[in-house]
Amino acid sequence: MSYLEPWEESTGSEGSDRLKRFVFQTKEDLQVHSLPHVLQPLASKQTVMGRGSPHQTGDLTSYDILIRGPLYCFASHIIDIAPHVPVRGVHRHIAAPTIFCLSGKGWEMNDGLTYQFETHDMVCFAPYSTHQHGGDAEVGCAMISLATRLFHSFGLMWREQHKMTEKPAFPDGTEPLYGDDGTLRGYKIKKGVLGIKDDIEVVVGPEPKLEDVFQARKRSAPWNAPVHDTYDRYLKLYHDEVQYLGRVDHVVHESREAWEWSPQGKLKWFVHPDIETGGRQVWAYLQEIPPHSRSGKHLHVAEEQVLVVEGNGYDIHDGARWNWQAGDFICIPRMTTHQHFNSGDSRVLLLCAMPSPFVDVGLGGIEQLEDAPEFPTGDG
Template sequence: MEERWPWEAEESLEPSDPLAHQRLEESFKEELPRVIKLLPVQGTVMGSSSPHQTGDIVCYDILKRAPLYDLTSHFSDIHPHAPVRGAHRHISAPTLFCLSGRGWEINDGKTYWFSTYDMLVVPPFTIHQHGGDEEAGCEIFVPQSRMFSILGLTKREQIKFGEKPTFPQGTEPLHDEQGKLIGYRIKKGVLGIKEDIDVMLGADQKTETVFRARKEVNPWEGAVENTYDRYLKMFHDEGSFCNAVTHVVSFEEQPWEWCRQGRLKWFTHPEMASAARRVWLYMQEISPGSRSGKHRHMAEEQILVISGQGYDIHDGKRWNWERGDLINIPSMTEHQHFNADAQQPVLLLSSMPSVCTDLGLGGIEQLEDAPEYADSESTAS
């Protein structure tokens, strides 16, 4: 498909037609495929990571590869003995899912270990750096919501570059007078920006003050006497919660649940105690030759095919997929997943924007049950 930005065509719209923009956007959305191949990893200032698969996280780079507005994702492939990755921090709290191998994550100086199918939680404002086991390496998948960007909460700082940083096309390194690497420049034209942007290494003072206040807050003491006090207390509660909650949600500790949609294992959802609440994240296993339930929800959904092959039916239309593909399901779509292999199970990793529950739009409408659901009492494990 021809490369274009949604707003580039807007100048030709009839100004007296108030719905013209909406129709144009819908037409972009309808043209886009529901199943896409992953863009491969490339060198970055952090190490080796893929571009965001369905548009950049910190701008409105949407409706270019898939018909989703909020969700995107990327992955890092850390080979055995790979150069040490860089470290950074930002407001948004990511969930990092280990697809293969094993590795470590350093959050504000403390090390957490993870292995295949574990999920890592990086609380907001945390300096984080991850790496793979020297012998095994690891692959990390990061499903993300753009909600922070829309709220203007995009502040991020590069604390350390990777051991062997790569400056991708459209960027260039910045050095001080002694030749020391101190930052990089994003050239105008990249992602539609009109002026060069300089990203300097290290923390700026205002960010440090604001982030530190939230990280080092003490528990709330005293009474809550009015509505305003509730939000003063919330500041203390949010910081205390993030400092106490787990950074690793392990595959082994999370139970498989049989439900009307099939066999699911939840890693995070709005009712779980987690410091990273951008997305719901669950794994689904579909038995050989079987299918999921059929359902519909207001939240859009992005699914990585971890293993197996099959197809989806979206509003009556079939979309084939295989291992490594990304399935993209727009809001309000009736959908169902089918395992096309008679021998091997399918494993899917599903993400949805968790903010929908806060908006009163989190409910799921079940249209058909998974075939095994009736036997779930005897097959649950």
């Protein structure tokens, strides 16, 4: 059972908005402080898409939060593609995740175009693009999706299955749905699951209203008219966003981005507003920490999710120690002072991500409390 019950009904004065505000914020705060800050990865399993892990900190749905880790926004999952496996399914959602290749190499199909990626490259999607992940036939690949629950808060938590993998595994409580001609049309969620009174059919294919809205965006031509006022700027934005997403690369190649020494340590940025890509949900960078060294110490209002790509060590969060090793997820709750320590003889590599909208609501920026020992020269 999740801690936060969805759709709780209010009763009488106990449910007044003023009381709910203080009761629920106290309960949430207790929950945030009781959850572990380092999570071991959940096991992969077969799905209708192919092989992958469940979401590491709860599902993408915003009522399924604060279950495994103290993060409100992130719900990343791992996509495993072994060598010589059947091609994965095809799907689409409005949310545009940013996917980092942890090992191997592969390809990504976005709206009919195919992009190649290798280990430590970042694949960025356009919103509501049909997509399919593929691994190199000989080596396969593993990827982590840096997805956030923000789209659910926007009312845009929509997902469609367009094609299933060749040998789909159907979720518990479901059964395959066949058409009159015997073809697989999707699957049926049986009544009783989550209290539903009737079966729900999950049919393969696009939802017509969404399809119309997004196809209209894609058909829009470049804006060439003068901009006279504020309203014109928003008319132009509609066209500009589509043109921008149509011309940028969908892969940020690790080999083309430079390492830079910052007060926080040695960083390589993958997603932020100055890198031209479709990725807009997160800011993300790789951090390398030399053996037995440490990062700087800093604090930001935004929460942060860190995947330990290589090495082992520990974090200090507001004075508390959290040990980690390769494969673990480090959860840094909002407004937490944090610092990473490498306790091994080889480098530590961390994939760090923060939700980008904090900047847009006036809560961006970083307070640096201590510099990495190697800054500014990299010599230590």
